[in-house]
Amino acid sequence: MPHEVPQIPQAMLDLIDRAEITDLLSRLGVCFDExxxxxxxxxxxxxxxxxxxxxxLLGRAHLExxxxxxxxxxxxxxxxxxxxxxxxxxxxxxxRANLISTHVAVAAEPxxxxxxxxxxxxxxxxxPDGWRLSKAAMHSxxxxxxx
Amino acid sequence: MRxxxxxxxxxxxxxxxxxxxxxxxxYLRVPDEGRWExxxxxxxxxxxxxxxxxxxxxxxxxxxxxxxxxxxxxFELSHHFGANCLVKLDGDRASVRANMIATHVPDVSLGGHYxxxxxxxxxxxxxxxxxxxxxxxxxxxxxxxxxxx
Numbered sequence: 001m002p003h004e005v006p007q008i009p010q011a012m013l014d015l016i017d018r019a020e021i022t023d024l025l026s027r028l029g030v031c032f033d034e035x036x037x038x039x040x041x042x043x044x045x046x047x048x049x050x051x052x053x054x055x056x057l058l059g060r061a062h063l064e065x066x067x068x069x070x071x072x073x074x075x076x077x078x079x080x081x082x083x084x085x086x087x088x089x090x091x092x093x094x095x096r097a098n099l100i101s102t103h104v105a106v107a108a109e110p111x112x113x114x115x116x117x118x119x120x121x122x123x124x125x126x127x128p129d130g131w132r133l134s135k136a137a138m139h140s141x142x143x144x145x146x147x
Numbered sequence: 148m149r150x151x152x153x154x155x156x157x158x159x160x161x162x163x164x165x166x167x168x169x170x171x172x173x174y175l176r177v178p179d180e181g182r183w184e185x186x187x188x189x190x191x192x193x194x195x196x197x198x199x200x201x202x203x204x205x206x207x208x209x210x211x212x213x214x215x216x217x218x219x220x221x222f223e224l225s226h227h228f229g230a231n232c233l234v235k236l237d238g239d240r241a242s243v244r245a246n247m248i249a250t251h252v253p254d255v256s257l258g259g260h261y262x263x264x265x266x267x268x269x270x271x272x273x274x275x276x277x278x279x280x281x282x283x284x285x286x287x288x289x290x291x292x293x294x295x296x
Contacts, residue, residue: 008154016157019164026233030244033260033282078258078282080246082230100248102258102283110257113283146285 014088020131021124022084025097028133029079035071037064043133045125050136057136074114076104081120091126099138116143160236163272167234167241167265170272174263175227175247178219183212193266193275200279222251223290229261239267247279250287257284 024043031039040060050057053066071077080100087094097120104113123135174191177183188211198205198214205214219225232245243263250256264276
C-alpha cells in the first residue's frame with residue numbers, strides 16, 4: 001500500500017521559500033562585509049546578470065572580480081539590509097530590499113567613512129541546491145561622506 | 148522538499164529561526180528600554196553568558212544589570228537598530244550574525260556586526276556568548292522632539 005503523504009498547505013511552503021530568500025540576502029551582506037568571496041557561489045547563479053558595483057554583470061566570475069575590486073578599496077564594510085520584499089512566482093521570485101552601506105577606508109580610522117542608502121532589486125531562481133540570485137541591481141539614493 | 152518528513156524538519160527550523168530572531172530583537176532593545184531587571188535578563192541570557200563589546204567585557208548573569216547600566220550611564224538614551232539577522236542552526240545550538248546601527252544621545256552613533264551564540268534551554272533559546280565588532284562611528288545627534296515624522 002503506498003504511503004500517504006499529507007498535502008502540505010501552499011502557504012507553509014511559501015513561508016519556507018520566503019525565509020530562505022530573506023536569508024540569501026543576509027548571507028549576501030556577510031559575504032560583502034567580510035570579503036568571503038568564496039561564498040558567492042552559494043548566493044548567485046553562475047549566469048547572474050544585472051548591474052552591481054557600477055556596471056553590467058556578466059556572470060558570477062565577473063561579479064567576483066568587480067566585488068573584489070570595489071570592496072578592496074576600503075578596509076571595513078557594513079551592509080545593513082532590511083525590508084526584504086519577496087514576490088514568489090513558483091520557482092522564480094522578485095526580491096526588493098533596502099540597504100544602508102558604510103565603507104571605512106582605514107579600519108584604524110572608523111570615524112571617516114562613506115555611507116550610502118540604496119534600493120536593491122533581484123531576481124531569484126530555485127535551483128537543485130536552493131534559491132540563488134540570478135539578477136542583481138542596486139539603485140543608490142543618497143550618500144554622505146563623514147571625515 | 149515536497150515530501151512530508153523534510154517539510155516537518157524545515158518547519159521546525161523555521162520556528163527556531165523565528166524564536167532566535169525574536170531573541171535578538173529583545174536583546175537589542177534591553178538598553179533602549181532600560182530593562183535591566185534580572186527576571187527579564189534571564190529570558191535572554193544564560194547564567195554563564197559572556198559578552199565582549201571590544202571596549203568592555205562582562206561574564207555572567209550576575210552583575211550584568213550593573214554592567215549594562217554603567218555602560219549606558221553617560222547617555223540620555225540609546226537606539227539600537229538591528230537588521231539582516233542570519234541564523235545558523237546546529238541542533239540545540241545556534242549562531243546568529245546581524246548588523247546594527249546604534250545611536251546614543253549625546254552624542255555617538257556606531258555601526259557594526261554582532262556575533263551571537265545561543266543555546267536551547269528548557270525555557271527556550273538563550274544567548275550564551277556575544278561579540279560586537281565596531282565598523283564605524285560618528286556623532287549621534289540630539290534628542291528628537293515629538294514633532295518628528
